Amino acid sequence: MKIKNHEYEYERLAIGGTLPAFLFCYYGAVPNINVGLKKPFMFEEAGILQGVFGDTKRDVLERLGTSLSISGLLPFGGNTKSIRIIDENTLEAYSEARKVRIKFQELIIFDEEGIQGLPKVKKRVKKKYKVYDWLFAKQGKKHEHKMLTSDDDFVKEVIFHSSFKPFAQKEWYDPVAISYMTEKQLQDVNYGENLARLKVTAMMKEAGIRGAANGYDTRKPDRRLYYAVKLEHEHREVETIGRDIHQNTKTIKFNHQTEEEIEKNFLDTYPKRVYNKICLKTD
Numbered sequence: 001m002k003i004k005n006h007e008y009e010y011e012r013l014a015i016g017g018t019l020p021a022f023l024f025c026y027y028g029a030v031p032n033i034n035v036g037l038k039k040p041f042m043f044e045e046a047g048i049l050q051g052v053f054g055d056t057k058r059d060v061l062e063r064l065g066t067s068l069s070i071s072g073l074l075p076f077g078g079n080t081k082s083i084r085i086i087d088e089n090t091l092e093a094y095s096e097a098r099k100v101r102i103k104f105q106e107l108i109i110f111d112e113e114g115i116q117g118l119p120k121v122k123k124r125v126k127k128k129y130k131v132y133d134w135l136f137a138k139q140g141k142k143h144e145h146k147m148l149t150s151d152d153d154f155v156k157e158v159i160f161h162s163s164f165k166p167f168a169q170k171e172w173y174d175p176v177a178i179s180y181m182t183e184k185q186l187q188d189v190n191y192g193e194n195l196a197r198l199k200v201t202a203m204m205k206e207a208g209i210r211g212a213a214n215g216y217d218t219r220k221p222d223r224r225l226y227y228a229v230k231l232e233h234e235h236r237e238v239e240t241i242g243r244d245i246h247q248n249t250k251t252i253k254f255n256h257q258t259e260e261e262i263e264k265n266f267l268d269t270y271p272k273r274v275y276n277k278i279c280l281k282t283d
Helices: 019-028 057-070 193-206 259-282
Strands: 004-015 082-087 090-094 098-109 121-123 128-139 147-149 157-162 173-182 213-216 224-226 230-241 252-254
Touching: 004 019, 019 057, 019 259, 128 193, 157 193, 173 193, 193 230
Parallel strands: 004 098, 098 252
Antiparallel strands: 082 090, 090 098, 128 173, 128 230, 147 157, 157 173, 213 224
């Protein structure tokens, strides 16, 4: 397939499929390109963003994405596969079917993944990883626990959510384990999926969670027996924590703000901007 060339020009342009990037673009009416969405954990509460945008950070990201798209601020949708910075005012974005050349006066980068030609790294950051192990409870699915915690970074938290299985009953819950790992630990079998499953099983047993009823003890007829907790590992998701610090240039800036910082900055400055706008109209 022949790649078609297109050229665009923007005063400001942001790169990143993250929640901070989308929030920044929404409030600043800044066009956004990205090489893929980085969706927050499904059950992470929206916090300061809760209400208008949704109850979870994933809700917020999806609603912002819809709003940006309707407003024409996601000009290339989700079709960009890679980005190459040519010089201080030019980049190229590639999809399977076309190459887009973009001129910009200011480029704000929220996520470096998939970008070639970045300014030099000023400081390497030791990466950590937030790991989600999604499990299916074959036994031990009915209980009243919402969360279990441990003192270790490996299986730091276990969150119980309504089962996604099509045959599941309303009161059935499956666990997802949250761990924090180094790159070395991520490659170590002692921090692997099977060990995560075994640790969650042990934590559930310690919390008094058990499986379905399994008759009565023959020696003590009034004592009910239950199946032990039994889990299956479904899949693992890995989220990188931390970004290298790149050198800002005259036209290329790296934004490391969290979504909370961007929201707070908007709330702090919005009254002043409205006041200035009114004053300008009345002068």
